[in-house]
Amino acid sequence: xxxxxxxxxxxxxxxxxxxxxxxxxxxxxxxxxxxxxxxxxxxxxxxxxxxxxxxxxxxxxxxxxxxxxxxxxxxxxxxxxxxxxxxxxxxxxxxxxxxxxxxxxxxxxxxxxxxxxxxxxxxxxxxxxxxxxxxxxxxxxxxxxxxxxxxxxxxxxxxxxxxxxxxxxxxxxxxxxxxxxxxxxxxxxxxxxxxxxxxxxxxxxxxxxxxxxxxxxxxxxxxxxxxxxxxxxxxx
Amino acid sequence: xxxxxxxxxxxxxxxxxxxxxxxxxxxxxxxxxxxxxxxxxxxxxxxxxxxxxxxxxxxxxxxxxxxxxxxxxxxxxxxxxxxxxxxxxxxxxxxxxxxxxxxxxxxxxxxxxxxxxxxxxxxxxxxxxxxxxxxxxxxxxxxxxxxxxxxxxxxxxxxxxxxxxxxxxxxxxxxxxxxxxxxxxxxxxxxxxxxxxxxxxxxxxxxxxxxxxxxxxxxxxxxxxxxxxxxxxxxx
DNA sequence: CGTCTGCTTGAGCCTTGTCAAGAAACGTGG
DNA sequence: CCACGTTTCTTGACAAGGCTCAAGCAGACG
Numbered sequence: 001x002x003x004x005x006x007x008x009x010x011x012x013x014x015x016x017x018x019x020x021x022x023x024x025x026x027x028x029x030x031x032x033x034x035x036x037x038x039x040x041x042x043x044x045x046x047x048x049x050x051x052x053x054x055x056x057x058x059x060x061x062x063x064x065x066x067x068x069x070x071x072x073x074x075x076x077x078x079x080x081x082x083x084x085x086x087x088x089x090x091x092x093x094x095x096x097x098x099x100x101x102x103x104x105x106x107x108x109x110x111x112x113x114x115x116x117x118x119x120x121x122x123x124x125x126x127x128x129x130x131x132x133x134x135x136x137x138x139x140x141x142x143x144x145x146x147x148x149x150x151x152x153x154x155x156x157x158x159x160x161x162x163x164x165x166x167x168x169x170x171x172x173x174x175x176x177x178x179x180x181x182x183x184x185x186x187x188x189x190x191x192x193x194x195x196x197x198x199x200x201x202x203x204x205x206x207x208x209x210x211x212x213x214x215x216x217x218x219x220x221x222x223x224x225x226x227x228x229x230x231x232x233x234x235x236x
Numbered sequence: 237x238x239x240x241x242x243x244x245x246x247x248x249x250x251x252x253x254x255x256x257x258x259x260x261x262x263x264x265x266x267x268x269x270x271x272x273x274x275x276x277x278x279x280x281x282x283x284x285x286x287x288x289x290x291x292x293x294x295x296x297x298x299x300x301x302x303x304x305x306x307x308x309x310x311x312x313x314x315x316x317x318x319x320x321x322x323x324x325x326x327x328x329x330x331x332x333x334x335x336x337x338x339x340x341x342x343x344x345x346x347x348x349x350x351x352x353x354x355x356x357x358x359x360x361x362x363x364x365x366x367x368x369x370x371x372x373x374x375x376x377x378x379x380x381x382x383x384x385x386x387x388x389x390x391x392x393x394x395x396x397x398x399x400x401x402x403x404x405x406x407x408x409x410x411x412x413x414x415x416x417x418x419x420x421x422x423x424x425x426x427x428x429x430x431x432x433x434x435x436x437x438x439x440x441x442x443x444x445x446x447x448x449x450x451x452x453x454x455x456x457x458x459x460x461x462x463x464x465x466x467x468x469x470x471x472x
Numbered sequence: 473c474g475t476c477t478g479c480t481t482g483a484g485c486c487t488t489g490t491c492a493a494g495a496a497a498c499g500t501g502g
Numbered sequence: 503c504c505a506c507g508t509t510t511c512t513t514g515a516c517a518a519g520g521c522t523c524a525a526g527c528a529g530a531c532g
Contacts, residue, residue: 040467054369057455062369076358076365081464084362084457100467107354108347108469115343118350121357122312126320128364129312133290133298135371136416140488171510180372182489187512203497219293221320228317231276231336233344376520407478421520423480 001044001070002116004157005227009235015110020044020096032087032095033074039083041097043073048093049169052085053177063178065128066090068154075121078103091169111233119229127223135180138219143179144189146218148199148206153222165207237280237306238352240393241463245471251346256280256332268323268331269310275319277333279309284329285405288321289413299414301364302326304390311357314339327405347469355465363459371416374455379415380425382454384435384442389458401443 002008002016023046026032033039035054050067064085067073077083078100107114127150134143148168156162168175172190173183181189193199198214200207208214238244238252259282262268269275271290286303300321303309313319314336343350363386370379384404392398404411408426409419417425429435434450436443444450 054365056369056373060373062372064365064368075354076362078467079355079358079463079465080362081462084459085365104351104467104469107351111344111347111350114347114350114354115340118311118343118354118357119315121354121361122315125357125361125364126312126316128361128368129290129300129321132300132364132368132371133292135368136298136413137292137296172512173510177372183511184490184513185488188488191512223320226317227315229315231314231340233340409478418521419478420480420522424520427480 001072002113002120004070005116005119006112006229006232008113012110012113012235015106015113019098019102019106020046022097024095024097026050026089026093026095028089028092030089032089033077033083033085035084035086036082038081039074039077040100042075042078042100042103043087043095043097045069045071045073046094046096049090050087050093051090051174051178052087054085061177062180063174065124066151066154066178069158072117072120075103075117090174112235115232119227119232123223123227130221130223134218140179140181140185141189141192142218143181144175144186145193145198145214146220147175147179148193148208149211149214149218149220152208153224157224164209164211165205167205169204237308238349238356240306241352241355242348242465242468244349248346248349248471251342251349255334255338255342256282258333260331260333262286262325262329262331264325264328266325268325269313269319269321271320271322272318274317275310275313276336278311278314278336278339279323279331279333281305281307281309282330282332285326286323286329287326287410287414288323290321297413298416299410301360302387302390302414305394308353308356311339311353326410348471351468355463355468359459359463366457366459370454376415376417376421377425377428378454379417380411380422381429381434381450382456383411383415384429384444385447385450385454385456388444389460393460400445400447401441403441405440 003013008016026048032043032050045067047069050073051063052065052067053061053063055061073087073095074083077085134146151168152162152164152166155166172186176183176186179186190199190201194201198210198217200209239249244252262284268279268286281303283305286309287299288301288303289297289299291297309323309331310319313321370382387404388398388402391402408422412419412422415422426437430437434446434453436445
């Protein structure tokens with residue numbers, strides 16, 4: 001992920017690889033980090049699909065973000081005594097845990113990587129504000145459409161062969177928890193998108209049939225494009 | 237802001253002050269940075285209240301964040317060729333503009349300040365996820381209550397004399413654009429909170445009368461507390 | 473003094489949620 | 503490979519929270 005945005009020097013590459021020295025498998029459904037529990041580790045997701053979520057006290061869940069291979073997990077938790085969100089695996093995953101001190105060392109020794117971590121966290125921030133605007137100001141149909149496009153785009157970053165069809169490894173309840181809807185209503189929206197010819201569905205796979213109309217319905221922006229990183233520090 | 241979280245060395249303090257060398261007044265209602273326009277400057281807000289928002293293509297607005305003295309503005313815009321959000325002044329303000337390269341220099345020369353910028357952006361991120369959960373999963377009343385508490389808490393960070401009463405310099409339409417509601421419904425919710433004795437209102441001032449009940453109704457968490465910054469790099 | 477912006481309130485509607493029940497898919501142990 | 507239990511999907515009927523439209527009012531400001 002970090003390495004996809006700029007060309008790294010061999011030294012920087014080695015520093016990043018050092019973060020990924022250790023590997024840990026995580027079973028589907030397992031929780032890597034629980035909200036309100038202490039935790040001083042960060043992770044890089046190597047394989048699989050994860051999510052972060054919070055539980056409200058009426059028991060409802062808000063999924064904050066889906067996490068893909070290459071993503072850095074738990075940065076926000078590292079800043080707090082107790083994790084502000086739960087990290088859970090949606091499929092069998094592999095993560096590379098590393099200590100907060102490793103992040104600290106990285107920032108001292110590789111300012112350009114430090115800047116990249118900041119850039120990365122800003123991309124994530126803007127993606128979150130997009131979702132905030134979606135939940136605050138768009139219809140149920142638009143939110144579901146936006147979720148589908150976003151999932152496809154992020155899958156494509158990992159696997160270039162993904163084009164318009166993909167397996168969405170999510171239940172409709174999970175889609176609802178991400179978009180602020182009920183599972184029942186998600187079902188209705190998917191059906192509606194299907195009836196209108198915007199998507200097709202079969203056996204857990206979704207095909208985006210009219211991407212233009214879908215993007216328009218969703219008012220979606222790909223936040224991994226349009227970056228300007230020319231101002232980053234030079235390599236030491 | 238950055239300086240409130242940890243003790244800085246004199247050298248670090250001077251580096252921060254350098255960012256605030258220049259000052260620029262911004263009139264109430266003025267726009268400092270417009271969505272989709274180029275922009276290579278960042279700012280530190282010195283005085284006044286600002287907001288960041290996006291406009292959707294049906295013309296509706298989502299306010300993303302309110303900005304208080306000490307906040308760093310435009311970090312996310314610095315990462316993109318075009319600003320992802322608009323920055324506008326809600327009252328007469330003073331900002332200190334500085335160039336992206338100054339941020340870059342800071343990260344090279346003061347790793348601990350670089351880490352603080354990252355910490356700061358993570359606090360903001362978590363506050364955004366709280367709002368995401370509020371919009372996705374809580375009632376109109378809870379959202380309005382959460383906004384009131386958050387405003388009070390952030391005002392108090394700037395001015396310790398603020399306790400339970402404060403002037404909220406927002407129209408009900410702005411509250412609506414922040415909480416994903418219409419101005420009309422915000423009005424009804426404020427009235428309801430008042431009738432239930434949770435708040436009092438007079439002439440633009442709000443008093444939190446039953447903070448415990450309000451916090452419970454809002455399920456609000458103060459994200460400027462509970463930090464753990466022991467792992468930050470040592471000063472060089 | 474007139475205009476404009478913001479606040480307030482009511483009536484009716486619409487999007488989304490709730491509840492319920494059956495069908496389909498999935499996973500597991502025998 | 504089958505049988506069973508469990509999860510997930512689907513659909514309908516109904517309820518409700520929040521939106522729209524509309525109108526009156528109050529205060530700010532030129």
